[in-house]
């Protein structure tokens with residue numbers, strides 16, 4: 001039986017999203033999953049980017065794709081895409097299927113045009129619909145420019161500012177809470193808070209938030225990574241994990257009481273540890289994942305151990321979503337200098353998780 005597709009969004013058309021797809025196609029790396037690869041992009045822009053990369057000497061020839069019109073109304077579209085692509089996929093010799101999402105303005109590599117922000121948001125809506133209806137096995141997202149969506153006044157479902165894929169898919173799925181995790185060969189780091197100004201972090205470290213984060217990490221480490229009793233280490237919020245209350249009370253008042261609830265129930269999880277020494281080989285070699293309290297407590301450490309080979313994933317969604325670890329790299333778009341390694345790792349992880357979910 002044909003395995004379900006992986007849906008890849010190319011994101012910001014002026015960035016390197018299309019470049020890295022084309023590079024992987026040329027390296028025959030889209031074809032090895034035994035699954036169709038569906039790619040959302042503007043078909044004309046994809047053709048133009050391929051020609052640019054051929055002119056730059058990066059592509060020897062133009063990869064092949066089959067174009068599917070993604071402009072139909074939502075419900076018809078989901079069925080039409082699934083049917084058309086599904087029927088053709090078994091005999092398909094194309095590198096990928098391109099779900100055509102037209103841009104509002106001509107695409108110039110490296111130059112953001114906020115008239116194309118709607119097209120970026122449409123890609124995410126299409127991805128969500130296909131994933132939540134089980135028409136694709138997983139979503140793999142390319143980079144978008146958050147500021148372009150914000151400048152174009154594109155909001156999340158709850159009317160707040162567009163802060164990222166993570167929050168977009170969370171709200172579309174009706175989840176109260178999801179967890180951002182980044183993973184590479186060195187470590188996996190999950191975050192209690194994500195895209196939040198530093199001054200707002202302490203107020204967001206609540207018992208509920210810590211409890212929900214830990215529960216989602218434990219659940220998904222089992223269901224998506226197949227680890228029956230994962231070992232989790234947790235960072236404190238303050239220097240020295242609060243130094244017994246002298247450098248902050250969040251560990252004593254909030255974090256440790258919640259962690260104790262899980263310890264009492266048998267979870268293999270630490271109490272709050274000083275973040276500066278947690279990320280050392282002695283501790284990392286003894287754990288499956290780290291939970292950090294905020295974005296720049298955990299991610300700089302992780303990315304310093306493998307930027308370019310790191311995968312961003314969202315835990316707690318009703319479907320699998322992985323992503324690249326880099327941004328739009330506007331200065332590299334259309335030039336052929338972009339690295340496709342993170343996108344490849346994101347595809348590999350999505351494929352493995354999808355296979356595991358099916359096996360379970």
Ligand SMILES: N[C@H](C(=O)O)[C@H](O)COP(=O)(O)O
Nearest residue numbers: 164165166167299312323325
């Ligand atoms: N925090 C993410 C990272 O460091 O890779 C990045 O901003 C992407 O976030 P979303 O997946 O929510 O767009």
